[in-house]
Amino acid sequence: MERISRKGRPCWVLVGGRRRLGRALAEDLARDHDLVLTSSGPWEGESWVAGLSGNSRIRTLVWNAESPELSSRMMADLETLASDGWGISGAVVLAGTFPEQPFGAWTAESLDAAWRMNLGFPFLCAQALAPHLAQSPSGDACLQFLLDTSLHHPWLKRLPYSAAKAGLATLVPGLAQLLGPRVRVVGHALGTILPPEGSDGGFLAERTLLKRIGEPADLCRAVRYAADSPFLTGEILTLDGGRRWVDR
Ligand SMILES: NC(=O)c1ccc[n+]([C@@H]2O[C@H](COP(=O)([O-])OP(=O)(O)OC[C@H]3O[C@@H](n4cnc5c(N)ncnc54)[C@H](OP(=O)(O)O)[C@@H]3O)[C@@H](O)[C@H]2O)c1
Secondary structure (H helix, E strand, O other): OOOOOHHHOOEEEEEOOOOHHHHHHHHHHOOOOEEEEEEOOOOOOOHHHHHHOOOOOEEEEEOOOOOOOHHHHHHHHHHHHHHOOOOEEEEEEOOOOOOOOOOOOOOHHHHHHHHHHHHHHHHHHHHHHHHHHHOOOOOOEEEEEEEEHHHOOOOHHHHHHHHHHHHHHHHHHHHHHHHOOOEEEEEEEEOOOOOOOOOOHHHHHHOOOOOOOOOHHHHHHHHHHHHOOOOOOOEEEEEOOOHHHOOO
């Protein structure tokens, strides 16, 4: 079985690789990676994906955090990829939601949904991906998670989201211990890169040391850095233009 991608191109999985930062990362990595992109729904009509596949192999999958068959589907898809010769050496878990409600308005259901999507789903993805990453032909696979600079200053209207990302901050070193030495685990605590609709980009920029919000290219550089740094594991890199050091 061919376990190394063509011409030594690494094969990576981007969980949530369809929209916003996931798409930006896919477009960047497709220059020199084969990619497996997941979304919660069918991929019909995403013509940009065909445009990626000049030199790279691209597979699209449906992994929906709300599906009761999620774990079995992820395992089956990853087995199929392995038997098709895809030796996965990297994965980035981008999927998440960013729910906002005032304290006092959260219900058991809305809390469950926020935590399932932002903590439970990344955990289940890690469980499914880990055995495949551990067999990576390179012997130096890297599993990366997207966290939030809310680790340093929780979002008060988005406390369950902030708490879920804080949970990921424990998952990163925990998984690094469980999965080393063959798999490294790195998190990125992002400041604002693509602001939610209706937010004031200028105001958000002003509240950083660098007086700007981030760009998708900032994330792409950090993800590549983590993948290319064989002595880095169990760490969370904060990428927020210094937001964490500015008083509210
Ligand atoms: N954007 C920023 O400035 C920023 C700042 C700090 C942290 N982050 C973190 O960076 C990551 C990416 O952020 P983003 O703003 O690009 O994305 P996002 O809009 O928050 O969501 C990422 C992806 O999650 C997927 N998703 C939603 N519901 C899902 C479900 N039920 N099952 C599976 N996937 C589901 C969606 O993809 P589909 O619709 O294709 O399923 C969506 O594209 C997130 O983890 C976010 O918390 C982003």
